[in-house]
Amino acid sequence: MSTTTDHPVEQIGGATAKYVDQRLGSNKFLGANLGKVFPDHWSFMLGEIALYSFIVVLLTGTFLTLFYNPSMVEVVYNGSYVPLKGVQMSEAYASSLDISFEVRGGLLIRQMHHWSALIFVAAMAVHMFRVFFTGAFRKPREFNWLVGVGLTALALGAGFTGYSLPDDLLSGTGLQIIRGILQSIPLIGTWAAFLVFGGEFPGTEIIPRLYAAHILLIPGIILALITVHLMMVWTQKHTQFPGPGRTNTNVVGYPLLPVYMAKAGGFFFIVFGIIALIGGLVTVNPIWLFGPYTPDQVSSGTQPDWYIGWLDGALRLMPNWESVIAGFTISWNVLIPSVVIPGILFTGLALYPFLEAWATGDKREHNLLERPRNAPVRTGIGVAAIVFYGILWIGGGNDVIAAAFNLSFNVLSWTLRISLIILPPIAFLVTKRICLGLQRKDREKLLHGYESGRVLRLPHGEFIEVHQPLNYKELAVISAKEDLPVLPASVKTDADGVRNPSYRVDQLRHKLSSFFLRDNIERPTDAEIEAGQAHAAHSAGLEAPLHEYEELDQDPVGHGGVLHHPGMPMTNQEQVDQRQ
Amino acid sequence: MKFITARRRNPFVAVLLLVAALGAVGVTFSAVSNIEPAQASLGTQTQVEDGKKLYLEGCSSCHGLDAQGAMNGPSLIGVGAAAVHFQVSTGRMPLAAPGAQATAKEPIYDVEEVAAMSAYIASLAPGPAIPTSEDLDYSDADIAEGGVLFRINCAQCHQAAGQGGALTQGKYAPNLMQATPQEIYEAMVSGPQSMPVFSNETLPIKDKQAVTAYIMALQEAPSPGGLSLGRIGPVTEGLFMWVAVFAAFIGAAVWIGIKAR
């Protein structure tokens, strides 16, 4: 402990630090957390992209609210954009045009807002893939996965409400489709549509209502959920990939202050900067080209933004089923693609962690990420879902694709319809096979080292291929595999002839667990690995696995004429000691 | 064109515009130079005879010896000179290869030959004539009014910014960014291929001029927001975001993640 003062923080931060601490007790928090360790991996920054683009959305959106007028009152445009001069349009559209043309920097901010919204949803999706494929949603992080699913759904809502606000031909057509979807809901649909639109479509209420949702309700909830999301990450500490020194009960990385703070903070500015550059250099949503919305006009190639594209694709690919039951109309052709499919997809997403844990009987806490290959069924399901989504997504642009590549969208649509049914299972099987193949290879490496490609002739004439032992990094990564047993089959009646009341459930669970785990290639035991590596080292004619330091054994590099010896391998410990 | 002229008053911009004009990717304004329609609606007798000769050589195998139509081509009686001029001068006819629809290409016949053929077809039965330069003069037309009419009558197939779009079975509405006023006019009155006819009674010449003025404004319009991404909306925007922007982000993330040497 220091001998100079009783209040070290005061010494550093001056009177203010003490003042604040006396009121908030903040030094306790700082003491515990300024040194908090965060693991470093590029894929852990995907969530940061989402967070930062959301911050950009908030900043730019606030600017836009200063100029945007959410009103459907018809006015005559009198701004500087000649091709629309004198045209009747809503105040919402006119003010959006004014932001684009009359407010200096307005177009930049509008484009930054739109780009960052597109990026926000995309980053969430990719972040979710990372979390899914590495099993980061497993205990204890299931709640955070749920929050993430909620955030994704809200992001779609935030995006769509924003897409509708300029009240141009494209956004109005989107709302027209929403009206059609609402009307397809059985029993309450017609009234729901009238309540949402304040009467008939398009009415004069929908834009102000969407505005309230877009700038207050949805971002408010998103902000609250992001806070919860981050607090959970903070409390539970970030997961990490397997590697040297990394266990399920530690976290290896850089302390918050200074490295992580500099990197995360720096990345915010990088994301912000890239969005500003894109906003300045690349057009997004040129609303002036689409014209004002009227319900009897349309443009060819009418599309939603990318994140709604899959729903539009589902609407396009759906067969035209409709039935009248007892005099009431049920539009399966609208209901299934726009309500049922997204419902199933989001429910499936939300329930997946619980389902997998139940099926595999896995109750352990997981802080070490699982390599996708070590969970072949999960990886297969994920890839199949992405393929399913991807086909719907392509369907959402089938007319543009057809026009761009001189195809017939009729043929394309049929191809996609068939693909939608057959490709996801194929993707599942192929992915699973690949994963299992990689598992086998990993097992080989653990048992025999890796094939060096060098062939030796032994004194007695036998040819062998020299195997090299794995280096410490590979060994740590590959040997981190965990195996789970298949849950036992259940019996209908036990030995005493007593019926098992939960037989069906147990049996289902047994089958599911078998589906998840039966093909697993078992990891060798520690003894086997040790023997295998030693044997490989011997085979390579080396007493010690020298190539462990292979990548460190580079020639000294001259810098500015001064010869020195960089890259001397030291342990972390030695290096820390040296610094002090 | 007040919007555009207002911006061009700036000397700084004028210089840049000059560069633009010289530049390879500059927006060309070739429309005016093309308004030299062959006055073939009432062609001379020689023109008709020349046209007939050309017709028999180049067109009759599909459209029949008397232009009455056959298995492979529709009747041309009554389609008018405008239709012939549009189809042949844009290279759509003669058909290069059977397909979903005839595509525009380098024309095979020169201006006089097209005029002769037009005269011949026009002599068979009355039909929409080739527009006069007066018909095509859109200098007084109201661009904004043209925009309204464009969105009512054209945007559904040719897309709001005139970029074209898909029709059924591989057919398509072409991109209008290279279309000349004469082609636009002739297409409207003759209804080539899938396109419906917009007669001078339902869409008066004055309105056609307004539509033309709007299309011309689209052709020469700059892109205030930067790279236009083809002006076709969310599909290319989404693609750009995923491919280019995300590559930049991932690149930055990887850069942050790797250890310095």
Added chain:
Amino acid sequence: MNEITPSSGGNSEPGINGHSPAPAQLGYSPVAEIPHRLRVTDTDPKAARRAERQVAAMFTLSMVFVMLSVIAYVVIDKYAVLYIPVLGEVGASNVVLGLTFGLAVFLIGAGAIQWAKKLMPDVEVVQERHDMVSEKEDDNLAAANYERGKEESGFARYKMIRRSLIGAMALLPIPIIVVLRDLWITPPGENPTEILSTTLWTKGIRIVSDGTFMPVRPEDLPVGGLVSALPEGILEVQEEEHNLNARGKAAIILVRMDPEQIRSQQGEGWDYNGILAYSKICTHVGCPIALYEQRTHHLLCPCHQSTFDLADSGAVIFGPAARNMPQLPISVDEEGYLIATQDFAVPVGPSFWERDKA
């Protein structure tokens, strides 16, 4: 949250320069045993100096770009156009503001990262985790507090209070939902089904072309022709109602084909000499349709590619729409202008629950 663990690394020496107070425990320790290579900047002071200059240069450049961006804001005319290779003719203000501001922001980020990578320690450290589950004593405390609360409030004992409270809470959301009823202030005597089933079209109302609002004569429309049309007086209705609702339902397209090519219609003689009037609003989810191919008589929806055959009662021949496009029966009045002879026989636009009750 407080997870300071004993440092296993023996890191108890005074801090850098021996100046700052020595933290006995930082809450983490270095990952020992793992070989780690020193960076060039760790061993070569010149390289470190160079890295320092790089970082400072980025921050400085950022300031320069901020200034440039302010200058650009003031100087560049907002309508100015700039030619840039690859981008084409673009708005000067937007591009220059985006570039300068974007670079100003980006360079701060790049500088910070370079700083972290080159000059801050790149030694990985380790911190212990603990299971999320609470300690036994916290568990007991929570349980005890809960029991105390339950006991003191008498929640378990006062059955009547408990049940009535549950009832009250259950009912409370009802008014919140009920007040949403007036999201649509329903005009007296109107209901959605009826509104969706009627349009402005009635017997004798003239058909005017959209945009020009001129009545249409049959002879104006050649075979192969297409007119987007509305009922006469639509503008007055719009003016009066201050909305586009009437337009959204009444919009039609007029097409003319050779009468012999009309294979069927939705009503006997609903055409006029080969002129057919169909709703412009798709029966799928309501996009306006006018992608009419005059050769094939197909009408295509640009939103979801439903295709209708107008020569065959507007039947669906492709895509997700389930219902024919509604046809409007037409005729001519004594002055020779096209008129509707009645309203649509079926509701136009997307289906709805009560549609077939209409």
